[in-house]
Amino acid sequence: MIKRLKNDIGLSLVELLFTLAILGITVIAISSLLINTAKINKKSEQQYNATLLAKSYMEYIKASDGVNVGKSIYFAENVEIIIDICEINKYKDQMYKVVIEVISNDETLEKLEGYKILSK
Numbered sequence: 847m848i849k850r851l852k853n854d855i856g857l858s859l860v861e862l863l864f865t866l867a868i869l870g871i872t873v874i875a876i877s878s879l880l881i882n883t884a885k886i887n888k889k890s891e892q893q894y895n896a897t898l899l900a901k902s903y904m905e906y907i908k909a910s911d912g913v914n915v916g917k918s919i920y921f922a923e924n925v926e927i928i929i930d931i932c933e934i935n936k937y938k939d940q941m942y943k944v945v946i947e948v949i950s951n952d953e954t955l956e957k958l959e960g961y962k963i964l965s966k
Contacts, residue, residue: 896925896948896955903929903946904960913942913962925950931962940964 857865899922907913913931920927928947933940941963948956 892950893955895923896950897958899923899925899927900946900948900956900958903927904944904958907931907944908960908962913940913964915942925955934961 907929915931915933918929920929926949928949930945932943934943941961944960944962946958947954
C-alpha cells in the first residue's frame with residue numbers, strides 16, 4: 847500500500863490573510879490610543895508649566911517690598927502672563943489683590959489669585 851504524504855507544516859493563503867487583518871486592526875487600535883495619550887501628556891505638561899510660572903510670579907510679588915498697582919502683561923515660554931494688582935481700601939493696612947493669569951493660544955491655562963499686605 848502506498849502511503850499518501852500529507853503536508854501540514856505550512857500556512858494557507860487564507861490563514862495568512864486572516865492573521866494579517868487581525869494584526870492590522872490591533873495595530874490601528876493601539877496607535878490611536880498612543881496618539882491620544884501623547885496629546886493628553888502634552889496638555890498636562892503645559893498646565894503644569896503654567897502653574898509653576900504663575901506660582902513663581904506670585905512668590906516674587908509677595909516677597910517684594912512694594913507693589914505696582916495696575917495691569918501688567920509679560921510674555922515667556924510661548925505664553926502670555928497677565929498680572930492684575932488692585933488695592934483694597936477696606937482694611938487699615940495696605941492690602942492688594944493679585945490676579946495672575948497664564949494664557950496660551952487664547953486659552954487660560956492657569957488663573958491664580960492671592961493677596962499681599964503691606965504694613966503702614
